[in-house]
Amino acid sequence: MAAQGNLREGVRVLGQLLIRFLVGGLFVSAFAVFGTVLKPRSFAGLFGAAPSVGLATLALTIATEGKAYAAMEARSMLGGAAAFLVYAWCAMVLLYRYKPPAKIFTSLLLFLWLAVALTLWFYFFKAGV
Amino acid sequence: MYVKLNLAALAQTKPREYAIRFLFGGVVTVVTGLIADKFGPAVGGLFLAFPAIFPATATLVAAHEREKKYAAGIDGTARGRDAAALEARGAAFGAIGLAAFAAIVWRLLPDHPAPAVLIAAAVAWLAVSILLWRLRQILR
Numbered sequence: 001m002a003a004q005g006n007l008r009e010g011v012r013v014l015g016q017l018l019i020r021f022l023v024g025g026l027f028v029s030a031f032a033v034f035g036t037v038l039k040p041r042s043f044a045g046l047f048g049a050a051p052s053v054g055l056a057t058l059a060l061t062i063a064t065e066g067k068a069y070a071a072m073e074a075r076s077m078l079g080g081a082a083a084f085l086v087y088a089w090c091a092m093v094l095l096y097r098y099k100p101p102a103k104i105f106t107s108l109l110l111f112l113w114l115a116v117a118l119t120l121w122f123y124f125f126k127a128g129v
Numbered sequence: 130m131y132v133k134l135n136l137a138a139l140a141q142t143k144p145r146e147y148a149i150r151f152l153f154g155g156v157v158t159v160v161t162g163l164i165a166d167k168f169g170p171a172v173g174g175l176f177l178a179f180p181a182i183f184p185a186t187a188t189l190v191a192a193h194e195r196e197k198k199y200a201a202g203i204d205g206t207a208r209g210r211d212a213a214a215l216e217a218r219g220a221a222f223g224a225i226g227l228a229a230f231a232a233i234v235w236r237l238l239p240d241h242p243a244p245a246v247l248i249a250a251a252v253a254w255l256a257v258s259i260l261l262w263r264l265r266q267i268l269r
Contacts, residue, residue: 017159024158025151028182032150035186036142039133041212042265045219046258048186051230051251054177056158058234061165062243069170070243074234076174081228084178088221091187095214099206102191102213106184117175125171 020060027056049084079120087113146189150182157181178227183220187213219262226258 035047054077061070091106157179165173191209198205233250 017162020159020162021155025155028154028157029147029151032147032154032182032186033139036138037135039135041190041215042219043132043262045216046223046226046262048183048216048220049178049180049223049227049258051177051227051254052154053157053161053179053181054227054230054234055247055251056154057161057177059243059247060162061170062238065170067238067243071235071238072170073165073174073177074231074238076171077177077231078228078235080175080178081224081231083175084180084224084227085221087180088183088217088224091183092214092217092221095187095210095217099210102210103184103188106180106187106213106217110180110184113180117178121172121175125174 016064020056023060024053024056027052049088076121076125079125080117082120083113083117086116141193142189149185153182153185178224178231180220183217187216190216218265222261222265223254223258225261226254226256229257230254 031047031050031052034050035044038044038047054074058070058074061073087109090112091109094100095102095105157176161173161176161179164176191213193209194212195205195209198208230250230253233253234246237246237249
């Protein structure tokens with residue numbers, strides 16, 4: 001009986017993860033299409049910071065955890081967005097000036113995003129709503 | 130400078146490149162949910178603004194520009210990296226729009242219908258991002 005319950009819970013969790021994966025993939029792909037077809041390049045770049053993961057995650061979180069929980073996530077998202085601004089600005093300046101390989105450089109720079117985001121979380125968002 | 134629609138770019142993008150974006154988006158959304166489950170919404174929320182597909186997009190942009198120049202008999206490596214830098218400039222404006230998105234959801238979600246709040250926040254993201262991009266065009 002307990003084993004059957006565990007199995008059912010496992011299937012439910014896996015199902016939720018699969019839905020998250022599909023919804024996230026669809027939202028990100030849809031915004032990426034806009035970034036592909038729009039010109040000039042600097043305008044298309046706006047879609048590189050589209051709220052695709054935010055929309056997908058918040059919609060699912062509201063459905064499963066409720067609005068108060070999702071609002072708390074959105075509050076911290078402010079810190080993530082500030083970290084994204086630092087990330088993108090550094091990528092722009094350093095790519096122009098030193099022309100490092102885009103793939104390696106923009107991937108390594110994700111550590112900068114993480115450092116800035118966690119610092120902001122520690123000082124401003126740790127306490128909750 | 131005017132904004133143009135270049136639908137031919139869709140055909141230039143390889144199926145593998147679409148698949149990579151889908152995969153990245155799916156994985157980041159799953160990981161964000163798992164982080165929120167493990168460490169709570171205050172930490173998980175940070176990852177709603179994770180630059181999920183920016184490295185993939187910048188890499189593709191640089192590669193496309195390089196290939197275009199290569200076809201014309203020119204080494205386009207530096208030009209490709211300049212194109213990635215331009216993409217990053219747009220993303221910086223988009224990130225400020227992302228903050229507007231987050232602020233609207235944070236303040237309005239508890240007392241208003243969720244679909245309306247998410248739509249309003251997405252519109253705010255687009256409006257703020259375009260406004261900043263346009264201001265940059267006017268002021269430069």
